Amino acid sequence: MKFKVQIILLFLLSLTYGFSQGKTADVKKLAINTKLDHFAARVVGDKVFFSHNLTTKRGRAIKDKYGGFYYTMYEAPASDDGEIKNEKPIVKTELGRFNMSSSTFSKDGKYIYFTTNHIDKGTNKLKGIETYNLQIKRAEYVEGKGWTNFEVLPFCDPDHNFAHPALSPDGLTLYFIADIKGTKGKSDLYKVSVSNHKTYGDVTKLNDNINSSRTEIFPFISIDNKLYFSSDRRGGKGGLDVYSYDLESSVDEQKPKSLDMPINSRGDDFSFFLNEDLTTGYLSSRRLKGEGGDDLYYFFKF
Incomplete structure (x- = not known):
């Protein structure tokens, strides 16, 4: 009886929160994950790019003078089963810089946009504190030189x-x-127009149906023009x-679907x-039975 009551409650909750996408997938944790x-x-093409701690030769994470971690971008050959092996940094990161x-890439793989930090402290006027705020850089891949022209x-x-x-x-x-x-919240979703990866339009905030009073992060736009993002x-x-x-x-009052x-x-x-x-992909998570840090998962049958 208790089990039946739980099922009924779950059914009622599904009616209450009717904005769930109702689409399942198979998800597996990747072998590359550690603490x-x-x-x-x-x-991108025949490669998979991901973010990971900058480490010593012994595999220990390198920390800055404030106790935070350094991160850099890695690349590896793409595989049919989603596993990531034989990874290597895409650039030599200069510590302290x-x-x-x-990251995100142009369709031809020639341009990369990524998150980094300002070298000098700025004053966050909304929070009233001095901090190394985050910024977005763009780089260009030049044959024989690798990633260059960082701006x-x-x-x-x-x-x-x-x-x-x-x-x-x-x-x-x-x-x-x-x-x-x-x-509206701790961070909102915005957009700008891009012209030849050289010039950019005015910054525009996405509508309040998308942004909430909480935190919106990690946007991604699929080939069928759906926006995916995370929020608390x-x-x-x-x-x-x-x-x-x-x-x-064309629905004016469309709400994001969980x-x-x-x-x-x-x-x-x-x-x-x-x-x-539109059936396979990657996901990052800090869920139960993980390895202790941010873990990578591969999903299929989406």
């Missing part, structure tokens, strides 16, 4: 955070998060959850990436 952080995996994480995007000022860039499939719009004036808004399954929003929908378990869990689930086949 350190692995997150933000992205497939900047981190690299949370801070012109709208990133040192007094606010700009992070988690995500290009639209056509490469004409860059989505990201920021905590600039007008932000009310009504979730616990911690950060992954939500979807159809950017092509993805079902096992994509979401009672822990933090973020940095969702969906391959062009």
